Amino acid sequence: MGSQREPATSHKPAMHWDFKEEKAFIAFLVTYKSEARDIMSFKNTVFTDAAAHINNMFPSQKGAPKSQSFCRSKWATLKRSYNAVKNIKTLSGFSWSDKNGISLTPETSGAWESHIKVSALKFSLGMV
Numbered sequence: 165m166g167s168q169r170e171p172a173t174s175h176k177p178a179m180h181w182d183f184k185e186e187k188a189f190i191a192f193l194v195t196y197k198s199e200a201r202d203i204m205s206f207k208n209t210v211f212t213d214a215a216a217h218i219n220n221m222f223p224s225q226k227g228a229p230k231s232q233s234f235c236r237s238k239w240a241t242l243k244r245s246y247n248a249v250k251n252i253k254t255l256s257g258f259s260w261s262d263k264n265g266i267s268l269t270p271e272t273s274g275a276w277e278s279h280i281k282v283s284a285l286k287f288s289l290g291m292v
Contacts, residue, residue, distance in 0.1 A: 179234050180227035185218055189238065192217050204243060211235040248283075255279065 181189075193200075196210045215230040228234075253260045257275055259267045268276055 178227050179230065180225070181238060182226065185222055185225065185230075186238075186242070188221055189214060189218055189235065190242070193239065206236075206239065208232055208236070211239070251283075 192214050193206065193210070196206060197204075199210065200206050212232040212235075214235045215232050218230045218235070219225070249260060252258055252266055257272050261267065266276075
């Protein structure tokens with residue numbers, strides 16, 4: 165007979181961001197913009213301070229309290245999303261609305277699929 169493992173009981177609550185928390189996080193980082201250089205890369209101390217700021221502003225937040233590493237990860241995700249939208253806005257044949265996102269039609273869907281494939285390849289090669 166094989167041994168049975170006991171179920172893990174120390175699961176950490178998942179981290180969660182709502183829109184108000186994201187907005188407060190970005191506003192906080194804007195105050196440190198001069199330290200971020202041209203590539204908008206912040207030092208760990210800024211993310212530590214941002215986590216404390218968000219945790220103080222939103223004491224009843226959903227999920228686990230924010231941490232330095234989670235704030236750094238969130239910032240990386242926000243930057244990737246921003247750069248993706250910025251790229252889409254420059255593509256010929258596509259339009260973007262901050263309210264509705266990209267506008268795809270049957271005529272532009274093939275070009276969009278090609279764009280996604282090229283973007284995925286660039287990402288996998290570390291070119292993005």
